[in-house]
Amino acid sequence: MKKLLFSVLIFLISIHFSFGQNASDEEQLKELVQLSFDEVFSDRNMEIIPEYFTDDFILLEHGEIWDMDKLKNVLSNGSMEGVERLNEFEFTQFKVSGSTAWIAYHNKAVFMKSGEKVGEMNWLESATAVKTKDGWKMDMLHSTRKPKTAE
Numbered sequence: 001m002k003k004l005l006f007s008v009l010i011f012l013i014s015i016h017f018s019f020g021q022n023a024s025d026e027e028q029l030k031e032l033v034q035l036s037f038d039e040v041f042s043d044r045n046m047e048i049i050p051e052y053f054t055d056d057f058i059l060l061e062h063g064e065i066w067d068m069d070k071l072k073n074v075l076s077n078g079s080m081e082g083v084e085r086l087n088e089f090e091f092t093q094f095k096v097s098g099s100t101a102w103i104a105y106h107n108k109a110v111f112m113k114s115g116e117k118v119g120e121m122n123w124l125e126s127a128t129a130v131k132t133k134d135g136w137k138m139d140m141l142h143s144t145r146k147p148k149t150a151e
Helices: 002-021 025-042 046-052 068-075
Strands: 053-061 064-066 084-097 100-113 116-132 135-145
Touching: 025 046, 025 084, 025 100, 025 116, 025 135, 046 053, 046 068, 046 135, 053 068, 064 068
Parallel strands: 053 135
Antiparallel strands: 053 064, 084 100, 100 116, 116 135
């Protein structure tokens, strides 16, 4: 009887850990958005772009269409030198259908220079993603700036 209970306990623990190691699609998509903004938009690390975006990725940025070349140009122009960007997201909706997904969220970026806040921007955004052999990747991001609010 003790061996049976021990076996059942081991089985339940292994199931618990195996589910814990496989994050849900929703958690993977949240991580995709957070890490892509932190590593690409904040750190301006263009080497890592293929980890988060498909080759045909487009960004619809407040009325403009940015392809990968435009995105890389903006990230490398040097205008944000010495400015730290901190990203915060409030996810509102997810829809996963097979190997495609869309996400809706509010995006807030706080800009710091020498430890002081020098600006803030807020957007309402949506993204579409496809599941590849390497995991989820964004193929489209749609970003609309929200009006500035009084602080």
